[in-house]
Amino acid sequence: MKDKLKALLNESLIKNNMVKAIDDIIIETPKDNTFGDYATNIAMQIAKDSKSNPRDIANLIISNINDPVIIKIEIAGPGFINFYVKKDYLLDNINTVIKEDINYGKSAIGKGIKVNVEYVSANPTGTLHLGHARGASYGDNLTRLLSYSGYDVTREFYINDAGNQINNLTKSIEGRYRGLCGLEENMPQEGYHGKEIITIAESLYKEYGKDLTDEEVFRTSGLNYLLDQIKLDLKNFRVEFDLWSSEQSLYDNGSVDKMLALLKNNAYTYEQDGALWLQTTVYGDEKDRVLVKSDGTNTYLVPDIAYHLEKYGRGYDMLIDIFGADHHGYVPRLKAGIKIAGQDPDKLNVEILQMVRLVRNGEEVKMSKRTGNAVTINELVEDVGIDATRYFFAMRSLDTQMDFDLDLATKKTNDNPVYYVQYAYARICTIISDYLKEVKVLDSYTTIDSEYAYNLLSKVYEFKDVVEQSALKKAPHIITNYVYDLAGLFHTYYAHEKILTDNETSTMERINLIKAVAITIKNALNLIGVEAIEKM
């Protein structure tokens, strides 16, 4: 409908010799429906350019518009053009939704563009906690959204299984193991103290007794255990990956050395204080960065550039990295490194997610009551439930330093937005199953005429636009807000109109209507990893 109005406006502009690119024509849906079904401010834009009266311009524009779908055109306020449109398209859309079913809302705006999205990428040195949960939720929602919108998406987890932190992990396990053997633990200064480290040590003690001295065994058994745990936690969080890439493998297959050689070759590196530096300042970083430390080991940047080059080499059109706010300052050096290595850093989009705090009784919850460690993703899911957890993360935009309100999220009975939405879906399912006869597809709708029904239908109609917008903006929370509004409009409709009545025609039409609503809710919830529940 928007496109149609756009086209009509464009035609009229051409006739009036008012030049404006068609993309500059903005059709909006006014919040207040006394301003019509659709509105545009194009007359005011043109008036600005030509320094004339916007209402006169608007008159000229609408004098050339005439189409059967338009019931009425008004000029209002400073020069808005408001369109009143026949509602048939809303009724027709009911059958479209039912026919497309799980595909309703899909679009092709992604044009098959190959996108790689890397997220979570937690160090395998402990259990996933709150911050990872937000990253996992956002990354997962984003990839669902992008593939629903016609992008060719690869979901990737980068495993930091090399470097300093892994040495510390190894030594931490070894320390705990020594403790079990009755020796002094000697935990490293930057050691890991989670209870999972003790679990690993215990299982090694069980298997090897006091005889284990091979560092490699400590290392690999620790890594394997923790990585399995991470995979399991993510799976329980409804987050799955296509690809698990290993940092260590970049060393093993020579990518890191090759990359270092490449950087040294193109004259952006230099030696100073016994270290090898990269001139990242040439491309906007605030200072140059060390690549190879004076002790001969690499900084994190080295394998990370190699890793990104490897991703570039796989032929994606776009790379998306999802970082926590604490890694924000790292972005310029990474991009500079990529640029120096000869790739286009603009292909890489880094999405920054702000910190989360858990709040209970108005106070921040920092530690888990059970373990004394940071609150894990598992505990969160256990306490709050998977649907509520996913929903709560999906409500917020990335930029907000969100408070995760445990009191509200754990409310299972009342006032919890996730149940509000699920309840709408469940209500519909109940009604349809209460209708004992066969639900038939209708050729036309003749009895639907209430304001409540049209508000609801016009929200359903919006869904496609909403999906596109949130995909383009990489903002899945738009979907969450949308589905909440949709559920609200359904509840209102439900409270005012009985679906199952003695009138067979009306009943059948209303059942098809709410069926379309249910499909839309389900598809929207699916985009944020929340289940639509048939009975509550």
Added chain:
RNA sequence: GUCCAUGUAGCUCAGUAGGAUAGAGCGCGGCCCUCCUAAGGCUGAGGUCGGUGGUUCGAUUCCGCCCAUGGACGCCA
């Protein structure tokens, strides 16, 4: 000190490619179940959109400055 983000109702947050009366939930006040799930609906109170200048017919939205909050400023990852 520098860089990034944020500042909207008592609280948690939406909104803003500049537009017509700024929204929701929670909390607080009232009303509605002989009726498809009251996990619902209806309704009331509550706002100088951090402050201040500027651009504009029009700024919560864009720009400058200021204040506040969070994060980052390592030869850690």
